[in-house]
Amino acid sequence: MKELSFLSLLLPLLFLSTAQGLEPKCESQDQDSNLKVYHVYSHCSPFKPSKQLSWEESVLEMAKKDEARLQYLTSLVAGKSVVPIASGRQIIQSPTYIVRAKIGTPPQTLLMAMDTSNDVAWIPCSGCVGCGSTLFDNVMSTSYKSLGCQSPQCNQVPNPTCPAGICSFNLTYGGSSIAANLSQDTIALATDSVPGYTFGCIQKTAGNSVPPQGLLGLSRGPLSLLAQTDNLYKSTFSYCLPSFKSPNFSGSLRLGPVAQPIRIKYTSLLKNPRRSSLYYVNLVGIRVGRRILDIPPSAFAFNATTGAGTIFDSGTVFTRLVEPAYTALRDQFRKRVGANATVSSLGGFDTCYNVPIVSPTITFMFSGMNMTLVPDNFLIHSTAGSTTCLAMAAAPDNVNSVLNVIASMQQQNHRILFDVPNSRLGVAREVCT
Numbered sequence: 174m175k176e177l178s179f180l181s182l183l184l185p186l187l188f189l190s191t192a193q194g195l196e197p198k199c200e201s202q203d204q205d206s207n208l209k210v211y212h213v214y215s216h217c218s219p220f221k222p223s224k225q226l227s228w229e230e231s232v233l234e235m236a237k238k239d240e241a242r243l244q245y246l247t248s249l250v251a252g253k254s255v256v257p258i259a260s261g262r263q264i265i266q267s268p269t270y271i272v273r274a275k276i277g278t279p280p281q282t283l284l285m286a287m288d289t290s291n292d293v294a295w296i297p298c299s300g301c302v303g304c305g306s307t308l309f310d311n312v313m314s315t316s317y318k319s320l321g322c323q324s325p326q327c328n329q330v331p332n333p334t335c336p337a338g339i340c341s342f343n344l345t346y347g348g349s350s351i352a353a354n355l356s357q358d359t360i361a362l363a364t365d366s367v368p369g370y371t372f373g374c375i376q377k378t379a380g381n382s383v384p385p386q387g388l389l390g391l392s393r394g395p396l397s398l399l400a401q402t403d404n405l406y407k408s409t410f411s412y413c414l415p416s417f418k419s420p421n422f423s424g425s426l427r428l429g430p431v432a433q434p435i436r437i438k439y440t441s442l443l444k445n446p447r448r449s450s451l452y453y454v455n456l457v458g459i460r461v462g463r464r465i466l467d468i469p470p471s472a473f474a475f476n477a478t479t480g481a482g483t484i485f486d487s488g489t490v491f492t493r494l495v496e497p498a499y500t501a502l503r504d505q506f507r508k509r510v511g512a513n514a515t516v517s518s519l520g521g522f523d524t525c526y527n528v529p530i531v532s533p534t535i536t537f538m539f540s541g542m543n544m545t546l547v548p549d550n551f552l553i554h555s556t557a558g559s560t561t562c563l564a565m566a567a568a569p570d571n572v573n574s575v576l577n578v579i580a581s582m583q584q585q586n587h588r589i590l591f592d593v594p595n596s597r598l599g600v601a602r603e604v605c606t
C-alpha cells in the first residue's frame with residue numbers, strides 16, 4: 174500500500190485553493206450532536222494545498238508553526254480571556270481541524286476552525302474588508318443583532334469602543350489585526366440550534382493568520398461555546414482526531430454528555446488560574462517500552478503561580494516536553510532503536526533515521542491513567558519511506574513556557590473526552606471515522 178505522507182499535506186496557507194465548501198463527495202449531514210471533524214488539509218477540505226512542497230520543506234514549515242503555537246499558548250495569562258495578545262509579538266497560528274457550523278436565519282454554512290485552547294468565536298461578516306470570499310451575510314439573517322456597549326458581554330471584550338453604540342473592538346491574532354463588532358445570532362451545530370450565540374463579527378482584517386471561515390473556541394472562558402451552551406452541552410464534549418495518513422480524514426466532535434463512551438479511562442482535569450482557558454492534566458511519568466524514565470518531578474509539576482504543567486491541545490501538531498523529560502525520552506528511544514542506526518536531524522526533530530527501525534511503544538503516565546501510543550502516534554515517515562523521525566520535541570527553553578503540550582498527532586485515533594463538570598479528561602483508543 175502506498176503510504177501518504179501527511180507532512181506533504183501540511184503546507185502553508187499561501188497555497189490554499191479557492192473553493193469554499195467541503196468537496197462535494199464529502200458532503201453529508203452531521204447527525205445528532207456529532208460534527209464531522211476534517212483535517213484542514215484533508216481532501217474534503219477547501220483549504221487543502223493546491224501545490225506540494227518537498228517533505229523536508231514541509232517539516233520545517235510545521236516546526237515553525239508549532240513554535241508560534243507554543244508562543245501563543247505560553248502568552249495566555251489571566252485577565253485576558255478574550256484575546257491573549259503578547260504586545261507587539263507576531264504569533265502565527267493555524268488551527269488544524271475544521272467543523273461545519275450553520276449561522277443565522279435562514280442558516281448559512283461555514284467551515285470553522287476548532288481550537289481547544291481558545292475561548293473566542295469569530296465569524297467573517299458581510300462587508301468585511303480583507304476577509305476571504307466566504308462570509309456570513311448578516312444582512313440576510315433575520316436573527317442577527319449587534320450588541321451594544323451596555324450589554325454585559327461587552328465587558329469580556331478588550332478595550333471596546335462604541336461607535337454608534339455598537340460594542341466594537343480591535344485585536345491582533347497572529348500577524349493579523351482584526352476589527353469586529355460583538356454580535357449575536359443563532360448557530361446550529363449538527364442538529365442542535367443555539368439561539369443568541371455571541372461572537373465577534375469581523376469587519377476588517379489585515380494579515381493572513383485568521384482562519385478563513387472563522388474560529389470556534391472550545392476552551393472554557395466566559396464567552397466560549399461551552400460557557401454559552403452550558404444548559405445544552407453541560408460543558409462536556411469529546412473528539413476523535415483523524416490520522417493525517419487516513420485518506421478519508423474525518424473524525425468527530427461530539428457535544429454534550431449524551432452518547433459519550435462509557436468504557437474510557439480518566440485522569441483529573443485541572444484548571445490553572447495563570448492560564449485559565451487551557452485544559453491541564455497531571456502527567457506523572459513517561460515509559461518507553463516497559464522502562465519508566467528517570468525524570469525529575471519538577472519537569473511535570475503543576476504550578477498555579479507560574480502556569481507550569483501539562484495540557485492537551487488540539488492546535489499544536491507535535492508534542493512538546495520540557496527539556497529533561499524530552500531528553501530522557503529521546504535517549505531511551507534511541508537506545509531501544511539501537512546503536513547501529515545513525516541518528517540524523519530534520520528541522521525541529523533531532524531523532525531521525527534513514528534506515529527502517531523497530532520502534533518501542535511510548536506511554537504517557539497520567540495520574541490514574543496510562544495512555545500508550547502506537548508508532549503511528551509518534552513516528553513520521555517521508556513520502557518515499559526512507560526517513561523516519563520521532564515526532565516530538567523539547568519545549569522552548571524559556572522560563573515563561575514550562576509547559577508540556579500533548580499535541581494532536583499524539584491524540585489521533587483516540588477519543589478525548591473533556592468532562593468539565595466532573596473535572597476529568599478521558600482517553601480511549603478509537604479508530605476515527
Ligand SMILES: *[C@@H]1O[C@H](CO)[C@@H](O)[C@H](O)[C@H]1NC(C)=O
Nearest residue numbers: 298311319336337339341354
Ligand atoms: C459594525 O459596527 C459599525 C459601527 O462601528 C457599523 O457601522 C456596522 O454596520 C456594524 N456591522 C455589523 C455587521 O454589525
Ligand SMILES: *[C@@H]1O[C@H](CO)[C@@H](O)[C@H](O)[C@H]1NC(C)=O
Nearest residue numbers: 332333334342343351352377
Ligand atoms: C480599530 O480599527 C479601525 C480600523 O482599522 C480603526 O478605525 C479604529 O480607530 C480602531 N479602534 C481602536 C479602538 O483602536
Ligand SMILES: *[C@@H]1O[C@H](CO)[C@@H](O)[C@H](O)[C@H]1NC(C)=O
Nearest residue numbers: 198199418419420421422606
Ligand atoms: C473512504 O470513504 C469512501 C466513501 O465515503 C469509502 O468507500 C472508502 O472505503 C473509504 N476509504 C477508506 C480507506 O476508508
Ligand SMILES: *[C@@H]1O[C@H](CO)[C@@H](O)[C@H](O)[C@H]1NC(C)=O
Nearest residue numbers: 474475476477478479480481
Ligand atoms: C511555583 O513556582 C514558584 C516560582 O518558581 C515557586 O516559588 C513555587 O514554590 C512553586 N509552587 C509549587 C506549588 O511548586
Ligand SMILES: *[C@@H]1O[C@H](CO)[C@@H](O)[C@H](O)[C@H]1NC(C)=O
Nearest residue numbers: 508509510511512513514515
Ligand atoms: C551492528 O552492525 C554490525 C555490522 O552489520 C554487526 O556486526 C553488529 O552485530 C551490529 N550490532 C548491533 C548491536 O546490532
Ligand SMILES: *[C@@H]1O[C@H](CO)[C@@H](O)[C@H](O)[C@H]1NC(C)=O
Nearest residue numbers: 460463465538540541542543
Ligand atoms: C501505569 O503504568 C505503571 C507502570 O507500568 C503502573 O505501575 C501503573 O499501575 C499504571 N497505572 C494505571 C492507572 O494503570
